[in-house]
Amino acid sequence: MLLNLSNMIVVNNLVKSYGQQTVLNIPSLEITKGQSVGLVGNNGAGKTTFFSLLLDLIQPSQGNISSKGNVVNETEEWKKYTGSFFDDSFLIGYLTPEEYFYFVGELRGMNRADIESYLNEYGNFFNGEVLKQRKYLRDFSKGNQKKVGIIAAFMGNPELVVLDEPFANLDPTTQLRLKELVKQKMQSRETTIIISSHDLQHTYEVSDRIIALDKGEVQKDVMTTDITFEALEAFFQI
Amino acid sequence: MNKLFVFLEKKRLLRNKNQDMNTVLTVFKWLAIVYFGLMFLLLGIGGYFSIEKAGLGMGSPIQVISRFWMYYMVAEMMMRFMLQKLPTASIKPLLVLPIPKLKIVKFYVSSSFVSAFNFVQLLFIIPFTIVCLSKGYSIIGVLAWVVAVYLCVCTMHFVNILIESYKSVFIAVIVVFGSLAAIQYFNLFDSTEYTQYLLYSVYEYPVLVLAYALILAASIWLTIRYYVTNMYMDDLLKTKVEVGTTQEMKWLDGFGTYASFLKNDLRLIMRNKRARTTVLMSILFMFYGFLVLTPGHNGEYPMFMMIFVAFFVSGGFLMMFGQYVPSWDSSYYPLMMTQNITYKNYLKSKWLIIALGTAISMLGAVLYINKSMELVYLILAMGMFNIGVNGYIVLWGGAYLKSPVDLTANKNVFGDKNAFNLRVMLISLPKLFLPVIFYYIGAAICGFWGGVVTLAIVGIIGMFFQAPVFKFIEKIYKKEKYSTLDAFKSK
Structure with a gap:
């Protein structure tokens, strides 16, 4: 692992501050292609800030992030292979779930048939509560909206998937299914997945690597094979 | 209390x-x-x-x-x-x-x-x-x-x-x-x-x-x-859960890359009361002429009023809907910014819907055939101007407007229900002045036809300058992107 040239994400002297207050400061961080990374931390640790920077939704105060060699705030190349879901601002409320999937799928270069077979494949993830409901997304519950967003983020086999708090608001059945989905993607080693969560247990289960943020700085960066869950938990006990 | x-x-x-x-x-x-x-x-x-x-x-x-x-x-x-x-x-x-x-x-x-x-x-x-x-x-x-x-x-x-x-x-x-x-x-x-x-x-x-x-x-x-x-x-x-049916709108597929955006914008208009109202208003604008045009003592309509009417008839959609681009997408702007779309294509698709809406509004000219043929020609020329010049200006202005449109607002009894207000009037003013100026420049040289032809030609020239104009607009949008995202977050 010493000389790994296939880095998906390279963080370079990244600082984000609002006025005097620095909310994120990561001098360097590399995420290997195909790795599944869990980003954990308490409220205000900087998880969402990091994700927003990664997707060029906010501007870094210093430094940059490059994704497959593309500096994200300089080119739009990364959009071609990145799937993401944060919250309902990633959903179009007045579409039915099907229309939403067609929209996202078409943007990712899938055709009708691709999209339909993709939805068939993941039909059980929805537990029969999403497709063919004759409802617009805005009228679905938060949990079901989230399911739509997560499944859409994986459309078109993106090389990078970024999910912010995917486990929150999900019912227990879907949490299990989401873990299955991520594990399945992990096995193929083609998709780099970055997931943020408050939930140590879930994150530990589906990640190769855990990065713990605290007050905007990386406090711990370990491979799950090198640390037991108890040891990880102990880290968060004050 | x-x-x-x-x-x-x-x-x-x-x-x-x-x-x-x-x-x-x-x-x-x-x-x-x-x-x-x-x-x-x-x-x-x-x-x-x-x-x-x-x-x-x-x-x-x-x-x-x-x-x-x-x-x-x-x-x-x-x-x-x-x-x-x-x-x-x-x-x-x-x-x-x-x-x-x-x-x-x-x-x-x-x-x-x-x-x-x-x-x-x-x-x-x-x-x-x-x-x-x-x-x-x-x-x-x-x-x-x-x-x-x-x-x-x-x-x-x-x-x-x-x-x-x-x-x-x-x-x-x-x-x-x-x-x-x-x-x-x-x-x-x-x-x-x-x-x-x-x-x-x-x-x-x-x-x-x-x-x-x-x-x-x-x-x-x-x-x-x-x-x-x-x-x-x-x-x-939410007042009631509406029955949603998936609409394929295959007839729009001819627009290639832009088809999926056009479909979404059509759905936006059909399924959100706020957007629907603005489009209804723009249809009402087609009849604006009947409201304000009164013949002068020589039986002819005053020129200035005709220009006014021509602008509102052909530009209703531009004013009511186009003005709020990209605010219509405010509730899911982060999605638009992270999907596999370049900014340029996003903006072009928006321009396309404005141009299509304006083209349809131009049909409103038919209403006035019995009133005055001059007005009909003016409406058509003004429509071309609106597509070729004002369409860009609307997009350009949109980069700075940054006021989120809460699509669900109409469902809220205390929500902002006004689709048409002082704000819309104000930001419409420049779009109104420009064609008036161009008309009078042309009219000073060659009378009525000079004015009409000037408007039409400027509009057509504008349509041919798409590439550089979009490059310019894209640059501005990119610069404003982060503050727009931030502004749209606050509903």
Whole structure:
């Protein structure tokens, strides 16, 4: 692992501050292609800030992030292979779930048939509560909206998937299914997945690597094979 | 308790994002208030004498005003409908606090009353009363009459709120206005002959003022009742779950890459009341000419008015819908910024829908074939100008507008329901000035046809300059991206 040239994400002297207050400061961080990374931390640790920077939704105060060699705030190349879901601002409320999937799928270069077979494949993830409901997304519950967003983020086999708090608001059945989905993607080693969560247990289960943020700085960066869950938990006990 | 509400209101206004735009708006608002205030004041002082001087043969000035009061009400109602802001509040956090609902509603309804629309009329009423009294009219009669006049003004405030809340009130107002207009248009009979007694009888029988008070009380009661009965979370968040059907819209696939965006924009228009209203308004704009065009004494229409009409007929959609690009996408802007779309294609698809909407609006020219062929040519030329030049300007301006459109707002009883307001008017102005200037440049050289051809040619040239223009607009959008994302976050 010493000389790994296939880095998906390279963080370079990244600082984000609002006025005097620095909310994120990561001098360097590399995420290997195909790795599944869990980003954990308490409220205000900087998880969402990091994700927003990664997707060029906010501007870094210093430094940059490059994704497959593309500096994200300089080119739009990364959009071609990145799937993401944060919250309902990633959903179009007045579409039915099907229309939403067609929209996202078409943007990712899938055709009708691709999209339909993709939805068939993941039909059980929805537990029969999403497709063919004759409802617009805005009228679905938060949990079901989230399911739509997560499944859409994986459309078109993106090389990078970024999910912010995917486990929150999900019912227990879907949490299990989401873990299955991520594990399945992990096995193929083609998709780099970055997931943020408050939930140590879930994150530990589906990640190769855990990065713990605290007050905007990386406090711990370990491979799950090198640390037991108890040891990880102990880290968060004050 | 009220102190708490006032505190909340103050904070809401002060901490509102988009301060710059608000400052500009406030300046214009006060200019308008001062202007109308002066007008009313002048009318109040001089009105009596000029009516007397005109010698209309309709009796005393009080009678004359009573006679035309209906028309004034119609005009004020339209002004209110278009420009007055209705009470808005984020009520959700208050619902669970130990405050009686009635109290919340009463506060917001009464605070909505504090608006220039309800007080500027006093500048007319008070001097006019003084003049009348000094002329020796019956004191009680005059006082009852002016109170009735002011009660009408107050009633209109609540009717304006009710229009948005109850469909039946809306329809009733439309029917009354429509029949008045029809009577007038077809010259059936002079309706003012009869309606004058509605107000004038108050002067003769002062007791009747109570009837006006009663109407006002009823409208207040209805307004309060509407808000109280609708103050539940369900109503605030969503009135009803609509049946959604997946629409494929395959006929749009011909537009290639832009097809999926066009489909979404069409769905946006069909499925959101706010967007639907704006499109309906733009259809109404097609008939604008019938409202304002009156032939001059030589039987021809004044040129300036024709240009105006041509702009509104062909540019209704541009103004009502295009103006709010990209704000329509505000609730899911992060999605648009992270999907596999380049900024350029996103903007182009937006331009395309504006161009298509404008092209359809140009068909409105057909309505005017019987009125004036010159106007028809003007509308077509103006349409080309709107597509080729104003389409870009709208997009350019959109980069700076940054006011989120809350698509669900219409479902919220306290939400911002106005689709058309002062803000839209203001940012439309540059788009109106440009074609006027180009027309007159052309007209100075070659008369009417010079103007029309100049407009059309400038429009067509504009269409050919897509690539560099989009490069420029894209640059601005990229620069504004982060602050736009930030502004759209605050609903």
